[in-house]
Amino acid sequence: MKTVPGGVCAAKGFLAAGIHCGIRKNRSKKDLALIVSETAASAAAVYTTNLVKGAPLIVTKEHLKNGTARAVVCNSGNANTCNADGREIAEAMSELTAAAVGIDPGDVVVASTGVIGQPLDIAPIAAGIGPLAAALSKDGCPDACEAIMTTDVQPKEIAVEFTLGGKTCRLGGIAKGSGMIHPNMATMLVFLTTDTAVSPAMLRRALSTDVQSTFNMISVDGDTSTNDMVVILANGLAGNPEITEEGEDFAAFMAALNTVTVWLCRAIAADGEGATKLLECSVAGAADLASARTVAKSVVCSSLTKAAMFGEDANWGRVLCAIGYSGADVDVNKVGVSFRSAAGEVEVCRNGAGVPFSEEEAAKVLHEKEICILVRLGDGDAAATAWGCDLTYEYVKINGDYRT
Amino acid sequence: MKTVPGGVCAAKGFLAAGIHCGIRKNRSKKDLALIVSETAASAAAVYTTNLVKGAPLIVTKEHLKNGTARAVVCNSGNANTCNADGREIAEAMSELTAAAVGIDPGDVVVASTGVIGQPLDIAPIAAGIGPLAAALSKDGCPDACEAIMTTDVQPKEIAVEFTLGGKTCRLGGIAKGSGMIHPNMATMLVFLTTDTAVSPAMLRRALSTDVQSTFNMISVDGDTSTNDMVVILANGLAGNPEITEEGEDFAAFMAALNTVTVWLCRAIAADGEGATKLLECSVAGAADLASARTVAKSVVCSSLTKAAMFGEDANWGRVLCAIGYSGADVDVNKVGVSFRSAAGEVEVCRNGAGVPFSEEEAAKVLHEKEICILVRLGDGDAAATAWGCDLTYEYVKINGDYRT
Numbered sequence: 153m154k155t156v157p158g159g160v161c162a163a164k165g166f167l168a169a170g171i172h173c174g175i176r177k178n179r180s181k182k183d184l185a186l187i188v189s190e191t192a193a194s195a196a197a198v199y200t201t202n203l204v205k206g207a208p209l210i211v212t213k214e215h216l217k218n219g220t221a222r223a224v225v226c227n228s229g230n231a232n233t234c235n236a237d238g239r240e241i242a243e244a245m246s247e248l249t250a251a252a253v254g255i256d257p258g259d260v261v262v263a264s265t266g267v268i269g270q271p272l273d274i275a276p277i278a279a280g281i282g283p284l285a286a287a288l289s290k291d292g293c294p295d296a297c298e299a300i301m302t303t304d305v306q307p308k309e310i311a312v313e314f315t316l317g318g319k320t321c322r323l324g325g326i327a328k329g330s331g332m333i334h335p336n337m338a339t340m341l342v343f344l345t346t347d348t349a350v351s352p353a354m355l356r357r358a359l360s361t362d363v364q365s366t367f368n369m370i371s372v373d374g375d376t377s378t379n380d381m382v383v384i385l386a387n388g389l390a391g392n393p394e395i396t397e398e399g400e401d402f403a404a405f406m407a408a409l410n411t412v413t414v415w416l417c418r419a420i421a422a423d424g425e426g427a428t429k430l431l432e433c434s435v436a437g438a439a440d441l442a443s444a445r446t447v448a449k450s451v452v453c454s455s456l457t458k459a460a461m462f463g464e465d466a467n468w469g470r471v472l473c474a475i476g477y478s479g480a481d482v483d484v485n486k487v488g489v490s491f492r493s494a495a496g497e498v499e500v501c502r503n504g505a506g507v508p509f510s511e512e513e514a515a516k517v518l519h520e521k522e523i524c525i526l527v528r529l530g531d532g533d534a535a536a537t538a539w540g541c542d543l544t545y546e547y548v549k550i551n552g553d554y555r556t
Numbered sequence: 557m558k559t560v561p562g563g564v565c566a567a568k569g570f571l572a573a574g575i576h577c578g579i580r581k582n583r584s585k586k587d588l589a590l591i592v593s594e595t596a597a598s599a600a601a602v603y604t605t606n607l608v609k610g611a612p613l614i615v616t617k618e619h620l621k622n623g624t625a626r627a628v629v630c631n632s633g634n635a636n637t638c639n640a641d642g643r644e645i646a647e648a649m650s651e652l653t654a655a656a657v658g659i660d661p662g663d664v665v666v667a668s669t670g671v672i673g674q675p676l677d678i679a680p681i682a683a684g685i686g687p688l689a690a691a692l693s694k695d696g697c698p699d700a701c702e703a704i705m706t707t708d709v710q711p712k713e714i715a716v717e718f719t720l721g722g723k724t725c726r727l728g729g730i731a732k733g734s735g736m737i738h739p740n741m742a743t744m745l746v747f748l749t750t751d752t753a754v755s756p757a758m759l760r761r762a763l764s765t766d767v768q769s770t771f772n773m774i775s776v777d778g779d780t781s782t783n784d785m786v787v788i789l790a791n792g793l794a795g796n797p798e799i800t801e802e803g804e805d806f807a808a809f810m811a812a813l814n815t816v817t818v819w820l821c822r823a824i825a826a827d828g829e830g831a832t833k834l835l836e837c838s839v840a841g842a843a844d845l846a847s848a849r850t851v852a853k854s855v856v857c858s859s860l861t862k863a864a865m866f867g868e869d870a871n872w873g874r875v876l877c878a879i880g881y882s883g884a885d886v887d888v889n890k891v892g893v894s895f896r897s898a899a900g901e902v903e904v905c906r907n908g909a910g911v912p913f914s915e916e917e918a919a920k921v922l923h924e925k926e927i928c929i930l931v932r933l934g935d936g937d938a939a940a941t942a943w944g945c946d947l948t949y950e951y952v953k954i955n956g957d958y959r960t
Binding site for chain 1: 605606607608609635637638639640671672673674675777779780781782858859860863864866867869871872873874876877878879880881886888905908909910947948949951952953954955956957
């Protein structure tokens with residue numbers, strides 16, 4: 153498997169575009185994205201578990217019932233959530249897109265991201281959809297990627313190439329993350345495309361399995377969004393024998409999918425609102441997978457641990473504290489903790505109690521941009537990893553004045 | 557019922573003191589507190605549910621098995637948690653205190669608060685306990701209150717007076733809060749004293765019932781401490797007929813207790829690390845009490861809502877979002893939200909969707925120091941209130957560099 157350029161356009165038959173249509177006042181920021189498969193594609197998606205769901209998710213869920221789709225349309229600047237006319241607007245977005253691209257409205261995935269509870273004006277979308285469709289190209293991924301960003305600083309796109317049944321397959325994706333990131337059974341907006349031939353049922357299985365260890369394991373601020381969605385389209389143009397059951401090909405496809413999703417998870421966490429550091433918590437020795445995941449996520453969610461990492465302070469007591477209140481059944485007298493980065497590794501806690509360590513060495517380790525918190529439990533063999541970011545002044549600044 | 561001065565010394569027979577003994581380097585900050593009842597007292601306590609428990613809690617729990625105690629000793633600057641010799645040190649603190657006061661070590665409540673995982677040196681406590689006991693007085697509450705503070709800005713003390721069986725009773729308390737505040741079945745350090753005659757069993761029942769709607773409903777940062785503890789001593793010197801069962805007297809006692817604990821809860825939340833505003837979330841119309849509490853706590857815990865309140869931004873979509881992911885079974889299409897403060901009340905959401913409101917009016921409401929977020933559910937008759945604070949630059953600053 154190797155990384156290739158092109159993002160969501162890397163796979164055969166996928167085109168993308170992004171423009172400024174006028175939802176945002178700032179004309180230099182694109183706000184409408186389109187991804188289209190030239191042929192029919194299997195499609196699968198996972199959605200937020202928040203009871204308050206964006207109207208686009210409800211419409212998309214209906215459209216994906218038959219397991220196929222051809223296009224993804226997504227605006228930023230407005231979440232189209234908690235609006236009385238939300239569903240009507242999301243359906244209008246589908247219809248406008250279908251007409252512009254020449255497909256059925258039921259083959260359109262609709263997504264929106266931005267502020268909640270402000271009516272979304274359909275006029276700029278109606279005016280922009282024609283030019284957007286006309287701009288579709290194999291080079292359109294960076295524009296589409298920019299158009300779905302909100303407070304993201306970095307665009308997030310990646311693609312990989314792999315082989316199935318002698319055929320070269322590609323799988324790529326784009327994501328927006330930043331704030332309100334604490335996915336549960338889904339995540340922020342992530343759009344994945346592949347030319348692999350895979351049945352809708354196996355595509356659903358692949359995606360729903362993968363998100364458990366990837367997007368569900370990241371948190372920026374503990375707030376589970378109302379609009380989280382991960383969508384994958386697979387148009388089969390690679391010509392591989394269609395994947396219709398578990399086996400070697402499915403495993404290879406899962407590996408490619410996981411490479412892309414883990415990369416996007418790390419990119420989303422590293423680009424969390426106001427973040428200066430990517431935090432990774434790797435838990436080993438847990439009694440079971442659920443405990444490992446619970447502990448890892450509790451550590452990356454702890455405000456106190458996040459603030460300590462921002463301050464580059466090896467305050468491991470906060471890690472122990474987060475393990476203790478996680479809800480996982482852990483023998484706290486067997487817990488060990490180390491901090492690791494490109495600058496080295498320093499052990500700070502063994503058997504639930506502190507061990508002497510060099511503060512100088514620890515400061516060097518924590519000065520890096522990617523910090524791994526290694527947690528060793530003494531309860532079994534299960535392991536899990538979670539991703540997050542530090543808590544900074546900038547997070548407060550961004551969110552103290554987001555709407556105005 | 558009326559408020560009276562004196563805090564934990566307001567009730568008959570209670571003395572207190574606080575000194576700097578040397579646990580903290582800063583000589584101007586007191587770090588060792590003592591509260592003593594001149595006679596035997598019923599005692600009850602609730603503790604953190606964090607699996608990682610401070611050594612003092614384990615020792616205190618043993619001492620309170622018989623339902624009586626005479627003294628509370630508490631140091632700040634070091635939590636005596638995750639230390640190999642923690643228990644030994646906590647027991648030494650009990651013995652030193654018992655010897656200085658002339659009581660049994662089993663009648664001492666031990667508490668510690670501060671950084672986790674750094675050995676606590678017993679030497680300054682051994683040297684300071686004599687002078688501390690000598691300083692005990694009816695005017696000692698402010699000193700004791702200061703000695704248990706960590707990053708608290710405001711001392712928190714209160715007392716009330718009420719009548720039982722024709723006798724005047726008093727109940728007072730002190731608290732420390734600030735950071736790592738997300739109690740579960742207990743809270744930060746809270747010491748309550750009363751001269752009411754009440755049996756250990758009824759005292760336990762009163763305390764464990766009260767904390768469900770008070771200390772368990774506050775959150776500063778979502779981190780449940782390892783050292784949370786609420787203790788109450790009742791020495792019976794008021795001379796009222798001893799409360800040994802439910803009834804009118806028990807109800808009157810519970811009302812006094814609740815007045816003191818709600819006051820302390822609001823004081824802890826308002827003085828949360830870096831806080832500029834007290835947030836109160838009042839939920840009405842919930843299907844049951846558990847749902848009401850879950851929703852109220854989810855709102856005051858939401859980082860995004862907390863940051864919006866700091867920015868005085870009426871971003872009610874974040875409130876809806878927090879309700880939606882709370883885990884409570886809520887009909888989101890019936891939710892209503894208003895913001896209220898001394899400056900007025902503004903309705904922002906009805907039936908799950910936004911209603912037009914004056915941004916100017918909302919800004920005026922949110923500019924106040926105490927903000928109430930009113931949530932109306934359409935699911936039933938249950939109600940609950942939770943307390944928290946805004947998320948500020950100062951929180952990040954305090955916690956980015958706490959240990960060093």
